[in-house]
Structures are given as C-alpha cells and as structure tokens.
Amino acid sequence: MAKQRVTIVEMGLRDGLQNETVTLTPSVRLELIQKLVNSGIRRIEIGAFVSPKWVPQMAGSGELVRSALRLQKEKRISRNIEFSALVPNEKGMIMAMETGIREIAVFASASESFSKKNINCNIDESFARFEPVIALAIKNKIKIRGYLSACFGCPFEGKISEAKVVKLARRLRDLGCYEISIGDTIGVATPNQVESLFKKIKKVVPAKKIAAHFHDTRGQALANILAAYYLGVRTFDASVGGLGGCPYAPGAAGNVSTEDVVYMFQGMGVETGISLDHLVAMNPWLTEKIQHPLATKAGRVGKLIPSGRI
C-alpha cells in the first residue's frame, strides 16, 4: 500500500495570533513564516484583510503578504509554498488582490447567533458579502477556501444541526470553494460526533475537498483529527505551538498544535512533509515572542526524553 499523506494548513499566523494578547510586527511574522517554511510546512494562512481597529494583531497583513511573495519571487522561499489570507468582504478582497496573493479564504458560521456575535450579520448576509469577493476571485483565478465555523456547537445555541452544516458546506462548494474547512471553533466535539457529521458532509463534498479544523479547548482535538483521518479526511488545520491557546487562560480556545498533529501522523507512518525537530527547535524563539509558554506538548519535548517516575 502506498504511504498515506496528510496536509497541514498552518493557522498560527492568523487564527493563532488573532487570539493572542501580544501583537507581533510584520517583520517578526515574516521571520515566523520563514521558520515554518524551513520546517517543511507548505500551506500557510498569513493573515487577514480585516480592520486593524477590530483585530490589531492582523495589522500589516498586506505588507506581510507582499514580503512573503517577494521572497518567493527571489527564490528565497520555494514557489511550492502556498500562502493564503482571510478576506471578509469586497474591500478586503481589493486589498488582497493588490498584494498579488493567489489564494483567499472566506468564512461563514453554522450558527446564526455565533455569526451575529462574530461578524455582526446573519448567515445569509455573510454569504451575500462573499458574492463580490468570490466573483473577483474567480475572475482573477484566485483560489477560494471556505471556512465553516461552530459546526459542532455554539456557546449561544448549543448543538448545531448536522443537516444545517451539510447544507452550508454544499453552499460553499457550489460558490466555488476548492476546499471547505469544517471548524469546531469552540472545541466541543468528540470523535463520534466528528464521525457522524463528516460522513454526512462527504455525501455532498468529496473527502479531498474537506479540511478539519479543531480547537483544543477541551483536549479533544487530536482524537477528533484521528476520527476524521479514519474517515478519509487528509487536510488538517493546525497552529504552530498551539498559538491562540494560552495554557494559563481559562477558556483558551487555540487550534490544535501543529507539532502534536505532526507527531501523531509521523508515529502512524503517515507522511506530513514536516520536520518535528525543526518545529521543536523554533519553540524557544516563538515562546519568547509570544511571551508565555505555548500550549503545544510535542513541540516542547520532541521525540524522546527521560521522564519522571512510573
């Protein structure tokens, strides 16, 4: 049997940093991108074209995208690396296009209340906002990734209907998203729920177009990734260091840590293309920049170390 392979989509610079209290300058973020690329990561969401008034951590995303693309042009970063950025509306899309980026991401929520709280509009309105973004992307041959958040639960509505999630996933596919990232934004899912929902989504979106996006709020993320992997999903969103999930803060809601995901798949003999040693080596640098111990576990200890008593 051919070796299995998974793709990690690195979220640290966007979903990670936007939930950190410290704001990193575009030049530190560029350094982070270079370290990630050196570790073998090939897909990176660089930032978001949102108002710095609302999300100061994403300020300078345009400058950062330009710098990264320039490094690719100068062959200091491989052309194989795929960069993307989150775009909430037409204004953001125009800014994104000015940078020359070749992939953008749009986002919707599976919960009406979560949508309203997060992006201040209901689900249909959020899709209406996509329309000009997607039209511009298609016209300019820019790839479109779609996020669907709160797919397993919402702090305001509780459990979300699977049928609703499936319907919205299909809607994102029909709009032209080449990949749909199914998010457990508040980290409430357990493996059986992942199995149940992803089975249904696979009927309308092929597994190769599905990404799984788990937050580790209740420690379930890796078990959920395993459940999704068993169902044929091969693309997983993760944040280096578990950025966005501070081990001090109650309610920390970070993405699953890239290192923990890489460790699991490497142990399972599944190719990730990523060097865990590289990620472990960059941990002290990242910890210093973020100014608190990172949530990652495998990223702190690496492959094999002595331990305490039995």
Place this chain on the structure above:
Amino acid sequence: MAKQRVTIVEMGLRDGLQNETVTLTPSVRLELIQKLVNSGIRRIEIGAFVSPKWVPQMAGSGELVRSALRLQKEKRISRNIEFSALVPNEKGMIMAMETGIREIAVFASASESFSKKNINCNIDESFARFEPVIALAIKNKIKIRGYLSACFGCPFEGKISEAKVVKLARRLRDLGCYEISIGDTIGVATPNQVESLFKKIKKVVPAKKIAAHFHDTRGQALANILAAYYLGVRTFDASVGGLGGCPYAPGAAGNVSTEDVVYMFQGMGVETGISLDHLVAMNPWLTEKIQHPLATKAGRVGKLIPSGRI
C-alpha cells in the same frame, strides 16, 4: 445496543502527586479523595507504600488509607468505592496489610534500563520482589493490579519490542493480577502503535483485564485512549486535573486528565458514572493546593463556554 461503559481508575493521588513538586498533607489528600468520590469516581489509587525518603509526596499513605477506610466503615464514603495502593516490596506489603486495604498494585517495567533507573533492579529482579508480595496478597484475598511501564518506548532504549511487552503482560496475569495496566510512561505512543500492541496483548490477556495508562507528554493520550477503546479496552487510568503534568515545565509527563477523558466518553454516549460538572467545580480548589494551573483542558472550561474569534 446496550450503552457502553468505561471505568476510570483515578491516578491523581499517586502517579499524579508523586510527580508534583508540592507535597500535600494526608488531610488535604483525604479531602481530595472525598471530592473525587462525590464526582462519581469509584476506583482510586490512594498512595504508595514506598520510603518517604525517596518519594516524600507519598509520605503518610498508611494514615491516608486508614482514614479513607474508616470513612467507608462509617458509611460516609460508599462501600462500593475501591481503593488501592502501590506496593513495591514485602516491607511495603506488610505496611499495606496493616491498614486493611483490599487492593494493592505491583509494578514492573518493559524496559531493562528503565527498570534499573526507576526501581534500581532489572526486570527479573523486580518480579522476584513481587513474589512475597503476591503470596501475601493471595493468602489474604487482597486483589492485585499489575503495572507494566514504558511499554511503547524508553528514554534509554528507544522502542520496546511488542513481544517483550506481551510476554511480561502474560507473566503478570499468571502471577495472579486481576488487571494489567499497560503504560506509556513517557508518552511516546501514537494510535497505530496502541492498536498494534493491544491487539497482541489481547491474545494472552482478555480485554476486560487490560487497563490503558497513557501519559500526555506529547499530547497523544486521548487519541491513544480512543484507539484502545475501539479495540475493546474499557478501563483507563487518568489523573484529575492532569496532576503530575505541569503546563509550565518542559518534559511534563502527567497522566491524561480525568476530565478530558470523561468529556470524550460522555460526548460519545459512553457511560463513565462521573460528573464532569463536579470535576470542573473542584478545579479551583485543586489548583490552589497544587499551586500552579492544572494541565487539564476540559476541567478548566467545562461543557460549553463562549470563545474567541473564528
């Protein structure tokens, strides 16, 4: 189909506390036991009859066992609660018997080097030490649990042969252990390795006599528990709060957190008999006693809370 059920064996008071820097008095530990019992936990390893010179955190284990058993006698703790204690040798066994405890645990390692480093003897010598312990236990109708540590890897020897683990598991079974706890003491296993090893162990020890004991050093514990569950294992060792694994310390090697395990199984519709709400409610008390934020995730946030941005 009848509802599935799993049993959690609470390790916090022994495997947890022995790896914490702070030492809790027997009376605080008794308070902890009462809180655990109130949450619905029914099997608790209370302590260890080891020298307080080597493991000061376990000092007063005899006093603690006596107090817990007295509370049972007075019906202030249900008689259904099963308490056990770790016993390393004949001297410890005599001390254990003096308390009236009805279950003890012996431990061996699957790695020669790990055995030497941890208990200062090779594997055969450790089995020789059991002999009088087990003879006394059988004579006095005391249940015997067997631990096998470093089953997936050892910091000194690397990977451990599956055949060796299987042989030692059988040896513990033959000696009279009613349950054998297969430990990933340094937290290196990944789910496929769990699947492979447990399949082989099941050929010599029935699944109902196997417990899975995972440390979360590399964030893999819950995914590994899921893999073991899929193979029919129904008993899992876990530590409340993830005791023994400090989120600050590099190389933290705590047991998987009881709360995260309970959260997963409850989400999966599997009966644990344990109230997550109770465990969440005791988290601030335990954090104060341990003097650092606990490693548990579900134990800090509980079932459903608002989160950050998508």
